Amino acid sequence: MSKSEELKSDKFQRRALQVKEAQAKVMEYAKMLDLEEVPLSSSSGRYLAEDVFSPHPFPAFNxxxxxxxxxxxxxxxxxxxxxxxxxxxxxxxxxxxxxxxxxxxxxxxxxxxxxxxxxxxxxxxxxxxxxxxxxxxxxxxxxxxxxxxxxxxxPCGMEIKQGELVLPAGTLIAAGEVAVLAAFGVHTVKVRRRPKVAVFATGTELLEVHEPLSPGKIRNSNSPMLEALIREAGGEPVMLGAIVDDLELARSKVQLALESYDLVITTGGVSVGDYDIMGDLVREEHADMLFNKVTMRPGSVTTAAMRAGKLLLALSGNPGACFVGFQLFARPVIGQMQGASHPFLPECTAVLGADYTKVNNYTRFVRARLENREGIVYAIPATIDESSVMVTIKDSDCLVIVPPEDKGLAAGAKVTVLMLPK
CATH class of the missing domain: 2.170.190.11 (Molybdopterin biosynthesis moea protein, domain 3.)
Structure with missing residues (x-):
């Protein structure tokens, strides 16, 4: 690792990891959950836990x-x-x-x-x-x-021959897969259990969604966003509210959640402020910290630790950074727990549809929308993509990967994009 990637000596003793290295660390602990059988009618959105072979040709006759x-x-x-x-x-x-x-x-x-x-x-x-x-x-x-x-x-067997692999384990079941399973008489489907994912927000400044605004306070938008993202990823969110900036309270609540659920995700409290309690919590002797800094923008303070045998993901409290951190780390963990064969966001190439002038020594994941112009796919970066900005999340269907450079990218450049689920 180069000198520029070494962590500055601060109260968290941070050592920045590359994104793929950090992803590999959390995926190592994303163990597949137990098998269960569900009715075919309830299988959509689940991942097959075993290969399915055709018991007969299809069609079964001419x-x-x-x-x-x-x-x-x-x-x-x-x-x-x-x-x-x-x-x-x-x-x-x-x-x-x-x-x-x-x-x-x-x-x-x-x-x-x-x-x-x-x-x-x-x-x-x-x-x-x-x-x-x-x-x-x-x-x-x-x-x-x-x-x-x-x-x-x-002809008999034109689509599928007897004994042929129809659907491999790890396949995400959607309407087409349901049709295939039904055609072969598979009325119960073996899948992996959905992970139960506990969610905490941290910060004395947070209000619940239904509460009126008051000076110095903000509504907790990250928790509802994470609840929706967890459901989209196939998990079962367990919303445990917000924790004020109190280390003892955070320790007890997080410990109980780790003992009760498959994964714990927190948002906020991972920066370098005096009240960023999650940073303190993951450095305690009872925790095995995997990383507390990633060479990415937004969300460089994304943190992961093992505690009580469970994975704890501490995401930034900034909405944009929280969203990107979830997509890069939490989503693949939740997918792998269910046996997904492709847990990471799919990549493709697009043409940058507008200049992107912001520079940084970290890789940027820029919220963008895709646009088809005469058969060419363009990625249009959000005009405002600061980590604290929330509104552009709803307008984005991909993340443009901008490698660390001393200059920006010009419109027309070929870029790699990560496709966001829709």
């Missing part, structure tokens, strides 16, 4: 893609030039029924979309291009155009 007639394609060789081939209709197959007879040359079966194609048939001709007549008490279908084998039939 399936008609049209309303029409199942036929033997070679019967239509003489069609054309006004010549009509008449085939005797020997079966009527609605969707959900099983063919009653096999087809032989010279015969046809009336069939509906999605129905099982009879053995012997190798194509389905659409109803609109056929004719119908009755002769000697028997129905015949007339075909004027030569038909190719394989048309309008979805």
């Amino acid at each position: 399936r008609s893609g049209m309303d029409g007639y199942a036929i033997v394609a070679s019967d239509t060789e003489e069609c054309g030039n006004g010549n009509v081939v008449w085939l005797r209709i020997v079966d009527d197959i609605p969707c959900g029924a099983v063919p009653s007879v096999d087809l032989t040359p010279g015969t046809a079966a009336r069939i509906m979309t999605g129905a099982q194609v009879p053995t012997g048939a190798d194509t389905v001709v659409m109803l609109e291009v056929t004719e119908l007549q009755v002769k000697d008490g028997h129905k015949y279908t007339g075909i004027r155009k030569k038909q190719e084998a394989g048309r309008n039939i979805t």
Whole structure:
């Protein structure tokens, strides 16, 4: 680590870690939780805990893609030039029924979309291009155009073969995954338990949301934001209110939470002020501090520790920094606890849509919105992205990664962005 990354000697004896190094440290302690089974109807938003293999091919039979007639394609060789081939209709197959007879040359079966194609048939001709007549008490279908084998039939196993891996463990279940599981008769799904995440805010200056403003006070907006973010990440938030700037009170409340829940997140109290109690708490002998500074803006004071065998994440009290800290550290921890195969925010490349002139010796994670202009994706940085600014959070769908430089980035530069969940 370079000299510039060494921690200045202050009351917290901070040593700054790179973001990826800090992420690796917390992920080491993000252990997967116990298995549980949930009904398929309740599985959306959960992560599969085991691989799912197909118990049968899908579709399980040759399936008609049209309303029409199942036929033997070679019967239509003489069609054309006004010549009509008449085939005797020997079966009527609605969707959900099983063919009653096999087809032989010279015969046809009336069939509906999605129905099982009879053995012997190798194509389905659409109803609109056929004719119908009755002769000697028997129905015949007339075909004027030569038909190719394989048309309008979805073969057995075309989508998925028997024994094939359908969904790997760690898959986030959404509507498409629910459909696949239902198609294979998976009516209960093995998932990992949702982590119970305790949330504290710290600061004597905090008011509850319903309280009127008073001089020197601010409403606690971080806790409701964290509650929503935890739910989005698949966790179960447990809101434990705000703690005044009292170390003894904080110690007892945090200790009880660590004993009762899977993860504890605090916001505020991690800077270098005289009343920043979380910084003091994580340095106590009962805590194994993982880090208390990260080379990032906003949120460089983001702190993590192990205490009572549980992970404690102390995020900045500034809303913008709290939001970024959650996305970079808390979200992947909550995901990995549920067995997510991809717990980190997905990365992609975009074109910077406006100049970004702010410089820093730390990596910046700039709130931005994406915009598609003639097929090119642009990332438009928020005009105000200070750590204390809250309003631009709602307008952002990505974080632009601005590496440490002595100059800003010009519009048109290619940048890496982290996609925010929506």
